[in-house]
Amino acid sequence: MKTRNSNNIEPLRVAGRYKGYSKEELKRNLPRHCKFSPYILKQINNVADVTLRNSGSPLAKKINRMMKEVFSEAYRAKQFTRTEINNRGVLYGVVLLKHDVIDLVLRYFHERWPKCIVCLYNEHSRKTSLINEKGFIKEIKVPLIEVVEMVSEKHPIMPYFDDIQFSGKDIFETLYKSQFIKKRENPHYFKQMIPDHCYKLPGMRNGTEKRFLNNNRKLDEYIF
Amino acid sequence: MPSTLEKIRILGANSRYDICASTASSRTDKYPRLFGKSNDWIGATSSGGICHSYTPDGRCVSLFKTLYTNKCIYSCKYCYSSICKHKLSFTPEEYARTFMKLYSMNVVEGVFISSGVCGSADAVTEEMLEAVRLLRFKYHFQGYIHFKCLPGLSQYLLKEAISLSDRISINSEASNKEFLAEIAEQKDFTNDIILRQRWLKSLREKYNEKTIKELKDLEQDNYGKLSFQEKMIKERRKNGYKAFRWDGAPILNGGQTTQFVLGAVESETDWDLLNRIDWQYRKVDIRRAYFSAFIPIEGTPLGHKKPAPLEREHRLYQTDWLLRIYNYNLNDLKDIVDETGNLPNGDPKIHIARVYFKEHGPLDPNHSTYQELLRIPGIGPISAKRIVNLRAKKITFKSRSDLKSVGVVLKRADPFLKINGHNQTTLNNFI
Known part of the structure; x- marks a missing residue:
């Protein structure tokens, strides 16, 4: 069979992971779960790798579910957190994280805005987490606005960020509406892409997307 | 003077039938970053992109996808731009600034820049490139940029577009000359599409071969990658960005893509399309093909036609996957x-x-x-x-x-x- 792949990857190399997680991955990431107990780690240490990777065993099922919850929460936060940036290079926003994944979310924003200080307020823990230009993370129990003010005081106004100080909410709303093709409407698929629980996230509560939810239809739309 | 919002509303609506994926991971950590590891650069493409929103049809909105201008000398029978009464254009500064605002809000992941052909393809592309240059060198954006090659574009501009973007696409629209003539009679299939696709392939291969070879030589060299990057950065400072050579990163990592309109020509079959795609995978090294099921737009010459079933689009994507990923014949x-x-x-x-x-x-x-x-x-x-x-x-x-x-x-x-x-x-x- 012809190989169309231009880079010469060995065809039998496993792309991605084997099923399940390694013990190291579990030890590193399971403590992030809000319902984690050290007893689970003890159990993991006593069980063979094969049993953990076999999704049929009850322990593996539980662990996989917990890991999935942790990573999907981090992913949803990266997707749906809406941020603002001020003219002093402070990027800030609000998140709702039950599990301890704030560092993953902060690093995501830090990778994209390495010059900025990123502040994220977690509504669940009521703490504000910061990551600075060097990648150091700090967590403090102070409201977001105060943290942003405190950090901003120490930084001068930067022309780069000053240039993008205007409201973007309308711009995104207009862009979003312009992309929708009415004839291709597919509420089921839409719901799959943005499940209902995502509308509880701070960035999506008043989001444009919510207005297009199926249960938000006006009576007129049913009549005509 | 129309406002930016008005431009986004109209130019966004004009480009909504264009398809693109922002989730293309255009670069990997295997190669040095495009601009080195300096903290000055904003944005990231080393991992797959994230979709920040979805329209009610389930398609993601993760790129700033609008036309640069909807003024167009072509009158393609399926196209919304040809009947749109409001003719508008962005300015390069306005385009770049608006995008950076959206990027700072974490609602988009990159740029998809396309345009109507107002006057000559070269003149419009110059302006589009100016917007991209501003993004890259004024706003220091090193994230994902998908650039649309317009029919009739000159090779020197294509060269520059390659060096500035992550992915370039040329819309095939139909599988051969005859079918294209039925829906867009002014477009020349051989010259406007196939020739440009061949150019893209040869330019990319030539450039990447050179950079990969240099990288390999340097890895064997005692000085390692760091001195190479330093050398490149010095060179950039000396010559300005036009002579800028990417810091060893092979260019246009997202490759070139293409798009077909399904069902606009009744006699065009799936087999015709599959034949064309297979040819393009083998001969011009396209990364992937997109299919857009034809939706009639009122007022266009094809406005009376039946829309193409979305099922057909789905089947073609499945088959394309078999050709591309499963290496079926x-x-x-x-x-x-x-x-x-x-x-x-x-x-x-x-x-x-x-x-x-x-x-x-x-x-x-x-x-x-x-x-x-x-x-x-x-x-x-x-x-x-x-x-x-x-x-x-x-x-x-x-x-x-x-x-x-x-x-x-x-x-x-x-x-x-x-x-x-x-x-x-x-x-x-x-x-």
Whole structure:
């Protein structure tokens, strides 16, 4: 069979992971779960790798579910957190994280805005987490606005960020509406892409997307 | 003077039928970053992009996707721009600034810049490139940029577009000259599309060969990668960005793509499209093809036509996946295409498997090759690789549950599998 792949990857190399997680991955990431107990780690240490990777065993099922919850929460936060940036290079926003994944979310924003200080307020823990230009993370129990003010005081106004100080909410709303093709409407698929629980996230509560939810239809739309 | 919002509303609506994926991971950590590891650069493409929103049709909105201008000398019969009464254009500064605002809000992941052809393709592309230059060198954006090559574009501008963007696409629209003439008579299929695709291939290969070779030489060199990057950065400072050479990163990592309008020409069949795609994969090295089911727009010459079924789009994407990822041959698909030249309803992989396994009989995963495993529905490249790797470690599959634990979807794979000499019978077999 012809190989169309231009880079010469060995065809039998496993792309991605084997099923399940390694013990190291579990030890590193399971403590992030809000319902984690050290007893689970003890159990993991006593069980063979094969049993953990076999999704049929009850322990593996539980662990996989917990890991999935942790990573999907981090992913949803990266997707749906809406941020603002001020003219002093402070990027800030609000998140709702039950599990301890704030560092993953902060690093995501830090990778994209390495010059900025990123502040994220977690509504669940009521703490504000910061990551600075060097990648150091700090967590403090102070409201977001105060943290942003405190950090901003120490930084001068930067022309780069000053240039993008205007409201973007309308711009995104207009862009979003312009992309929708009415004839291709597919509420089921839409719901799959943005499940209902995502509308509880701070960035999506008043989001444009919510207005297009199926249960938000006006009576007129049913009549005509 | 129209406001930016008005421009986004109209130019965004004009480009909504264009398809693109922001999730293309255009660069990897394998190569040095495009601009080195300086903290001055904003944005990231080393991992796959994230979709920040979805429209009610389920498609993601993760790129700033608008036309640069909807003024166009072409009058393609399916196109919204040709009948849109409001003719508007962005300015490069306005475009770049608006995008950076959206990027700071974490609502978009990159840029998709396309345009109507106002006057000459070169003049519009110059302006589009100016917007991209501003993004790259004023706003220091090193994230994902998808650039649309306009029909009739000069080679020197294409060269510059290559050096500035992650992905370039040229819309094929139809599978051959005759079909294109039916929907866009002013476009020349050979010159405007095929020739430009060939240029893209040769330019990219030439540039990347050079950079990969330099990288390899430097890895053997005592000084290592760091001195190479330093050398490149110095060179950039000396010559300005036009002579700027990417810091060893092979350019245009997202490759080139293309797009087809499905169902605008009635006589165009799925087989015609598959033939063209296969040719493009082999000859011009396109990364992937997109299909856009034709939707009639009132006021256009094709406004009275029936829309193409979305199902057709789905089948073609599935088949394209078989060609691209599963390395199926075009001849394998020939067996399932009906007399009219179209794909049947249902998963094409299952149709191909029914034909193939009728001849060859069910397969034993303990003795089949990687390519044979790929033919079984429910087994994809990853589970096939897992099976082959486990077999290499002398692990045999004794039951169906063994296969399930490596990720095989038994529901689909069962009728085509033989484990320990036994085949899972189905109700159909009895009937």
